[in-house]
Amino acid sequence: MTTSTVKTPTKSAYWAGVRGGAPFILMAVPFATLFGVIATDAGLTLAQAMGFTVLVIAGAAQFAALQLMVENASIAFVLLAALAVNLRMAMYSASLVPYLGAAPLWQRACIAYLNFDQTYITAIARYEARPEMTIAERIAFFLGVATPIAPTWFGMTYVGIVAGQAIPDAWALDFILPIMFLAMVAPMLKSMAHMAAAAVSVSVGLLLVNLPAGTGLLIAAASAMLTGALVEVWMERRAR
């Protein structure tokens, strides 16, 4: 008998992650294809467009940078704007520390590379729901979530570059992304504190929508986190 057929907890955590990540193929296919198409139209070579997708692996920032490059913005501005769009991921990074901080450095580096909206939210929801998970299981789950998404993102970018067929507007693909994000966050609204945080995030986000590249979102997120924490403290005091 070989032991490889025995389902270890780490292995089942990995496959649970794969199942959690699978729905996001729906999003990765159209948007990666679209990125390939737009990048080619903008004049990037195949190697450049693929390098972009593999090195940066962050949809929103890739589209933002490309848009600014088409407008011939200064290089410094392209970089600043695109990195500002990605700054929210520093918050993701910090919030993973209590769960993954004890993992070896190289594993944390792998997770960092794959830490984007979909993998992060799916993983953090699981970690919160199952505090008994070991570090190895958490790492395996995270890699599992990325498994269906990242290769699809790379592969479909390539298809977009080669096929170069734009997707018809009638499919309303613009709105699949908001639906995906709302679907990810709605199940996490499990307490008054979470709902208060979400409400503040929406209000401040809308109020500051005209601030340059992502800065409004950062302020909205910071005020919302503070709101959530304060409401939580307040509710604990009241319960006592």
Add this chain to the structure above:
Amino acid sequence: MTYSTAEIWAIIVIMGVGTFLIRFSFLGLIGDRPMPAFVLRLLRYTPVAVLPGMVAPLVLWPGATDGQFDPVRMLAAIATVAIGVWTRNVLWAILGGAATLYAAMGVTALL
């Protein structure tokens, strides 16, 4: 686009490295050192603090309609959140939201 090949590669590589450093930042530097209780409390709200603010403008002022409010997209957004809160399941929320979007688009096309 008027950048040279080297400039384009510089943008791509610096963006890649910068994005990685942002993602690695806290996870890489803090490791398993303990964090203050209030910081942990703040961080618990990261997902619900970032995503709603990111999506709200896209729902109210969709790019596809040149920023004009669109009842169809609003309806799909409400359905997605309602199904997500009710079922606590991401996949059902996505499918329900997309179904609402296409059904409402179909109905408005017929009217």
